[in-house]
Amino acid sequence: MFACAESQEGGGDLSLDEFYTSPQIAKRLGVSRQRVDQLVDNGQLPQPLGRSGNTRLWRAADIELALAGNDPADGRLATPNWEKIPVPDAPLRLDVDEVLTVPGVWFAEAPRVHVRIWRGPVAGTRRTVVLYGAIAESHGIIVNSAETVARSIAAQYLSVGEARTAWWFDFWPRGFPRPDLSIDYVSFAFPRAGGSGGLLDTLLRRGSRDAWTGEFEQPVWQKVERTDFTRVLGSEPDLDYPPGTYTAAVVTALAAGQRPAVVDFDPRQLRTQLLHMTSLHSYRQALLGGAEDRPGLPALPLLVAEGHADAARTAEALGIAVRVLVPDALGAAEDYQRLSATQDPGSTLAERQFHQPSQAEGALLARYADMPDDQLSAGAVYRALTTVRTLASALSDQAETNSEHTDPALLQALAAAEPELVSVRHLLDPSLIDDPGPSPHAVSTLGDAEHAYLATISWWGPAAGDAHRKAALLGHVWEKDREDLRTGYDPYGRMVLHNPTTGALALERPRALPSTPYPDNAEILATPGNMTAFVLLPDGRCDILPTDPRYTFDDITWGYGGTGPDVFAQALAFAVLPHPDPERPQTLYDRPEHTRTALLKITEDGSQHDTFRISVATLREAAGSGAPEVSAR
Known part of the structure; x- marks a missing residue:
């Protein structure tokens, strides 16, 4: 049975075993006993611990701490009973x-x-x-x-x-x-x-x-x-x-x-996206029109400085840059139209004013949304990405020097387009790749082929915007070989890293068809162990033999039956033999059986420890391609 404690006001210490009754709590609060019952019911006072006869008992400590607004354990307020809490006499x-x-x-x-x-x-x-x-x-x-x-x-x-x-x-x-x-x-x-x-x-x-x-x-x-x-x-x-x-x-x-508060509502940044697309489109139109200077386009002289060929590539890149920005802008415009037509229950608090494209901006969106899909091939997107990065780097340099060709709007537009170009490139079907980009590769031994290649390199750089390319190549160079490393470019614009002291060499192995067929009097040369073949051209240039981008592996070997010789045969079928439809190059296994057999025999016979050497004419003759004679480039 519980023992009831008398009130200790003004008296001695209170112990944890003492209890309060309802009259004591009422006296402590200065309210009626009925009011105490109400406070218990609505959760503002704790429930009684038990009874002594008909008398309800509360632990004194619980009541005192509850009156201070706290739970006895940690001072936490008791969670109210939401169904029983009293409603304010008037709104708070x-x-x-x-x-x-x-x-x-x-x-x-x-x-x-x-x-x-x-x-x-x-x-x-x-x-x-x-x-x-x-x-x-x-x-x-x-x-x-x-x-x-x-x-x-x-x-x-x-x-x-x-x-x-x-x-x-x-x-x-x-x-x-x-x-x-x-x-x-x-x-x-x-x-x-x-x-x-x-x-x-x-x-x-x-x-x-x-x-x-x-x-x-x-x-x-x-x-x-x-x-x-x-x-x-x-x-x-x-x-x-x-x-x-x-x-x-x-x-x-x-x-x-x-x-209501009026809100200029554009969470998807449609206005900014349209400004980006308008800037890119304006420069593209000027380039396509052959303009070298135009009011409102301060960076135009910079874009045409390298000649008509570069201007054409830049125009292509700017068009693709606009195209990849279109889907998100169209989605934003459609969302805004839908939301503006819907009555929101909170419109009395905030009135959203949705941004909508102007008539000219709407026409621009429609124009680029209808761009043919073949203009968005993986190779075109890759070229556009490279051009956008190069232009952005050049414009950043102009901004640092406060040049008259500075255009912050164009620079911001290029920065917005770059991640979209990267995303689109990753989503494209790999089988359609016409220029998937180079494959960084290290060369361990310098033989005749490598020395012939190094003799064609122009040693300078890296060029503006090529920091990412150098970083990718640098990952294939040992730490001990990085001191005194020099940077250069081959006649085809591929980056090369070379240490003249240690002989370390890293290069960008191509994975796209050569721009023109190799002449019959060209020679294919490869050094054992390097897994890269070169093409010595009669005009003194030296190209890297491209590998077929439709296959996962691109390291070539020879002199035995296995994956490496098979990859080599695939590369020869891809880069050296002619294709009935250049837009859809044949793989090794698309070729006639006698051609496959001949190419595999070429790469599997001989010794893997000897230099591989064969003329293009001999290769084509052995493969039975019946290739027409081509002139040296």
């Missing part, structure tokens, strides 16, 4: 409606939250409700740093006692991060000074509020229905922000009395 008064910058959280931009605080009387008590909202500038800290958010709000707007007894809620608007809005009741633990809390009488005599360290710890979230939150306040708060409009600017405008 909105005292604070501001955007608060939260210090102490690392972000490139200091995060901000929307703080609303309501206060007012409820059933003889005072209720304080704090709602902090995840505006776009919050970076999600209302969950990841809830303790810091609460501490910042308390320091700015609340007294010590009010901070502990307030009802805390967080708010996520529609569309961020989920389609429906969300409200959570957030309860915090309030650590006591000294950690353990000491004796009960110490807590009570000093006052538990004084023992609080001022920190908020261990947040616990509970979903709250919108109707329950309205019951807490006694009125319906502003919550129906249209998706994408819950921002610091909108909150500030509403707090200042502007209703």
